Amino acid sequence: MILNKPLLEPAAGVAQPRQAATGVDSRFDCTLYPRVQNRGIRQPEVRPPMASLNPIQASPPEEKLVVVIDDDEIMRLSCEQILTKAGYRVETFANGHDGIRRLREIRPPLLVVDIKMPELNGFEVIRSVRQFDPDMAIVVITGYATIETAVDAMKAGAYDFLPKPFTPGELRMIIERGRERWRLIKEAQRLRREKEEVERRFITLVSHQLKSPLVAVKQYLDVMLFSLQGQLPDKAVEWVGRSQARLVEMLTLIQDWLALSKIEGGSWSDLAASTPLAPIVADIVQDQRLLPLAASLTIDVALPADLPPVRGDRVSLSMLVSNLVGNAIKYNRPGGSISIASTLENGWVKLVVRDTGIGIPQEYIPHLFQEFFRVKTPETQDIPGTGLGLVICKRIVTELGGSIEVSSEEGQGTAFVVRLPVAEMKKETG
């Protein structure tokens, strides 16, 4: 699944896998949100997707549904009667256990619960409901209308209470208010989600718009150099090469900025995911070994086979490792070496990326994780970089609940030590 998440993200959509039998093609249901109008950005026309895809119709929760839990049959019947007349659908339960089981399934907006019941009392019901539904409006019915009981019920997470005996009008009113509150909570949640979504889409769109012209220019230069090999004066070749490098610099900057915005928007790091580090490191080393700069370097990887998976998704972790390994290559020296090692330490996976490169002068170390900071020495002036790579690393590690430290000696080399929490055994990605 991790693979199509990044793909659909630029589309601001949702992909949902459908379970299919082994050997049968998998199916994906995709929901694409309509484009938003953004300020000042060229807006392509809004059209429905070309393919006929089934949008997921998440059935909206039934708004006028009340669950009543009371051991007193008369009370159950009268609540049901009053609320049914007021247009609600009512389900009643005589004890807490049955009630909770059903509440968990149907998640109604409203619950009316008696405080004094044999077995599970009202407080216990409230507490266990709050564990799986923080928003349900819970009204407590109590025979002892003391301030203390009311306060206790509120503390346990009830929304309001109703002392016995009560009139039909009182019950209706309190339920109406509860429903309104629940509706407002849900509305606020929806708006918050929408706002985040709009921001995410805006970032993706802006980044695409910024990159397109650069990509076109670079593509012309690439094709020109390739097609006119041997026909251009040396100076022209050199200058085109420099232009290409500057374009790559700008493209990388946009890409890093996009990554940073996504991390900050919280849309990347999936804390529930659990990912083994070894394959990520292996893939990245395999890719980066091919870089011209890495040609003369020795890269040594030592990750024990029994290393437990760490918390976080593949995309975030790849970005982290890729930046660290990339730096170890960029800031190395011809013939140098890099070691990537990992150990399990007190419930943390410790990843150390060490190089024998140019090192970092001590006075620069405190600034390494600041946006756009770059070490400026004669040795670094020709090394391309955006000053965002380590910022990205730091943000990812922080999101995942880990830490990153650096130690370096000028002229000797640098080591980055990352500690990542071991994943709780839930689901595997990658």
Add this chain to the structure above:
Amino acid sequence: MSETKTVLIIDDDPDYVTAIEALLQSSGYQVRSACNGREGLHLARTIRPDLILLDVMMTERTEGFFMLQEARRIPELSQTPVIVISSIYTDQPNFRVSPEAGWLPASLFLPKPVDPARLLAEVRRLTEAAADPIGHSAAGRRES
């Protein structure tokens, strides 16, 4: 090359199309182009290209993907090799789609801007393999 192979470029950036068109033409390919998925699909049905080069983010943000899925449902295009070329891959470190996953039935993915030598090599490989039903021969390949 026994006969001239036709490559269809589907991309909304006219400059990118011009550059790639020139590159392919100078290597002896016949090139046609379309600037969106709809037009691309229509043209593909008409001219039956030997290979399609497909962008992702055009009018719609995932237009290329939809077009590809749509194309695979059309019998005469179901076997045409497709190279998806997009700059979105550079936003996703180590982005890889395994064609075996089945949901994105492209033969190959390349980052944009595309390396001319690499592109020509892949175009040659895929158009020559095309006589024998496609992409699947290349399906196991990973972008690296």
